[in-house]
Amino acid sequence: MVNRRDFLKICAAIGTAATIELYSADIRDIFTQAIEAHAQGDNVRLIWLAGAQDTGCTVSLLQGSDPDLIDVITKFRLQLDFHQTLMIPEGEAAIKKLEDIVNDKSRVDVLIMEGAIPEGYFCTVGEIDGQPVPIEDWVKQIGGRAKYNIAVGQCAAYGGIPAAKPNPTNCRSLSEVLPDKTVINIPGCPPNPDWMTLAFAQALQGLPIELDEVGRPAAIFKETVHEGCPLLGYYEEGIFAKTLDGPGCLYKLGCKGPLARADCTVRRWNQGLNSCTTAGGCKACVEKGWPDEPFAPFYEEAAEIPPSAALGINPILIAGAATGAAAVGAVAYAEHRRRKHKKEAKKEASA
């Protein structure tokens, strides 16, 4: 188990790719420490709004097991004041929770946005004085008051499917609607539950989070899906699958793993069981501009692969900094891991 000091060290060093593996192994321990740190503090007041979306991000978060959502909410002293799917109050009582914040009768610490934000009356939540209230208005009012604004899922982070061309409802991301606020983007369709809980844990601890050029926690979204893929050896040997169940690399069947920066193939999904490249191929759902070209068509070979996609490092710091040594370490580690995976995949291919 990591102690509190180690936890702080891990979080401070989130710029290093190596910490991804520590997080995977120790996420429960991290939360144990976070729970202890918050045991005496105030509740963290959280509002979860949903715009143009399908509740997939909430469902993904509900699938988290280490810790599960109940652990996160109850032991971590989260006070979830509004979540239209999970909350017990309904109707006027539910909308009053939002009105109280807007009228400064209640505080909000964190706004979590799920879904894209359509223009005006294309998406409304509740009524005030008999008038429907556009989600955009709630987002501006509540996000403007929150200490942290977190966009969960591709739609809230970058617009996603609702904002795909021609975007008839003018769907926008959280950062487009709140241009003056720092937004932590946790993209994915849906995001891995670990990504969400790690971002929440760090933000709630007030710890520095290093973001990349599109607002994602750099440690999670640094290397490509392709780099950690168990099928990488096939790709490098030019062995391409003819059908989605292989054998061979799925690139020519439309896998966009080389375009996607996320730790999916290392962290994996479903309690570490698998990820998309062993279940039909990656669609690059964590990237800005998805699902339009170059990410579509889904089942056709990508037109081009950016040569430096794997190691594109252009971090923006909210607070704190990864050291130069950490950045160098990340690059070295990525290369080490790339070689290791290549060797393992080769072994698998020849077995």
Ligand code: SF4
């Ligand atoms: S299946 Fe996709 S991610 Fe895996 S090696 Fe092939 S192109 Fe890369």
Ligand code: SF4
């Ligand atoms: S493997 Fe690709 S499609 Fe699957 S979650 Fe990761 S980025 Fe999205």
